Amino acid sequence: MSSQKNKSTKKPIPKEVTELEAFLHAYEKLCTNTKTQVNPWIKDNAKLYIDRCEILTKIILDFSNVKSSPPVLFTVIIAALRQTRYKYIKHIYVWNYPMSYENIVVLANYMENPSYNTHTLHLMDCMLTPFYIERLSREIPSNKCLSEICLDYNDIGDLGCEYLAQSLQKNVAIKCLRLNFCGLSSKSGKFLHEIIVNSTISDLYVGGNDLQCSGILEMLQSCADQAVLETKQGETAESTKEDKKKTNNKKDKGKKSRKRNKSPLEPIIRVGPWIEKLDITDNGVDIHSLEGTAATLNCVRMITTLIMNSVCLKELDLTGNEIGNLASLMLLQAMEARITKSFPPMKLKSTAIIQMPGIYEPLVKISSGKGPKKKRKKIKKKK
CATH class of the missing domain: 3.80.10.10 (Ribonuclease Inhibitor)
Structure with a gap:
């Protein structure tokens, strides 16, 4: 009787956790087939989340703390995600990794798929060039989930900033853009102006460049x-409200006060x-x-x-x-x-x-x- 009770009290494993186990198994198998190294952060955290019965929603690839041989391939990680259809990764952080054009194409194709909802993308110090930014920026207009992009310590220059300005004109989701130490000159002021005016970006980080005055x-x-x-406009609106209050007070003198239902406030819409x-x-x-x-x-x-x-x-x-x-x-x-x-x-x-x-x-x-x-x-x- 006690064994039957223990079996009945066991909680069923969530579907997301079984999919995480399948992703980890597929990733380790692909690494052995390609003779590459398993990223230690993915291995340790995937096992930790499996034991906790929780969903893994981010991937951190800090290649400064990884041994150079055998290499850790970024394409293998994306291949394992697509092979197992693990669609719960919302935040991708890649630091200190020399990205190739092949890596950018694989990442762009992964983000193009609407089933993989990427919210945060950090490619910090990944040796990106304007040519790479042009390929990556093709997927930005159609992406409705991406809310933050970080391209710090990549020498994308004014040309890369121009590609971003063109792609961000049609995006209505990205709110944060980080371009610290990206080799921007005063010419990029025009492109950053277009980004601020024509997009939904409210947080802009452009430190360590040469924009000048x-x-x-x-x-x-x-x-x-x-x-x-x-x-x-706010001052004129306040003055008109005060004038209306004065006129209403004059009309309401001598009359009994009645309780009125307050109309709900209209939401403030920011323009420009x-x-x-x-x-x-x-x-x-x-x-x-x-x-x-x-x-x-x-x-x-x-x-x-x-x-x-x-x-x-x-x-x-x-x-x-x-x-x-x-x-x-x-x-x-x-x-x-x-x-x-x-x-x-x-x-x-x-x-x-x-x-x-x-x-x-x-x-x-x-x-x-x-x-x-x-x-x-x-x-x-x-x-």
Whole structure:
């Protein structure tokens, strides 16, 4: 009787876990057939998730911690996924792996299949070229699941940025794009402007490039203009509401107040270019650069208009750019103006090289991204 009870109390193995076992078995078999190494992260984590009866939803391929011989082939992993039809991988992270054109084609074909819903794609330091980006970007317009792309430490240059701008025009799902240390010059400001205006990207990371003041001006001009327009529209809307309230109060004088059903608020629809998180660290916005102090001040002036008028801006990183004392003072004044308008708190990082007293410490305090502390009500103790 006890053995029958134990058999009945055993939980059935989920279908996803059996598919994970099939994927791991197929991957190890393909590795022995091709005389290649099994990726240790996949092997260890697949076994761990099988023991926990959980679904494996991500793959991390960090080839800096893998032995060079025998090699770990990226194509074998994708082949095992397609062979077993394991469709639960949503996040793919590939780091420090020399991707070939064959690898890019295999990855693009895998992402093209609608049954494999890839949400996150990181190809960091994979020796990608503009030619590879052109092939990968063909699958971006039709992909409705991909929400984040990271191409850090790949020398894709201005041409690769142009290919991305063309492909992102028709995509309505990607919200985060990381292009740190990708060899972008001031020419890419035009393409990044097209990405911001014509796509749904709200988080943009372009640190470690050489956009300079001219490239950043071209990239963010439409964002600043749209932010100013939205603040003006908001001010006019508030003034019309106040006028309506005054007229309604005059009409309702002498009449008995009646309870009215409040109409539901309409959802706010954002129109035009807008951005939430922006990283432009170490991009040559420097008073000692060839463009000079005037160009730096013009660039920072446009950034301050974005700070003062953009409600949706949450994070801005300017570290590594020696903007000088006057530009730092402009940032401080912009942050103070943002607080007076009672905008949401914003996190700002700037250069630490500020020689003028009374700027650095207030700027650090006001740029933490934390709102004002609410005062706790004192509870009176009963005597």
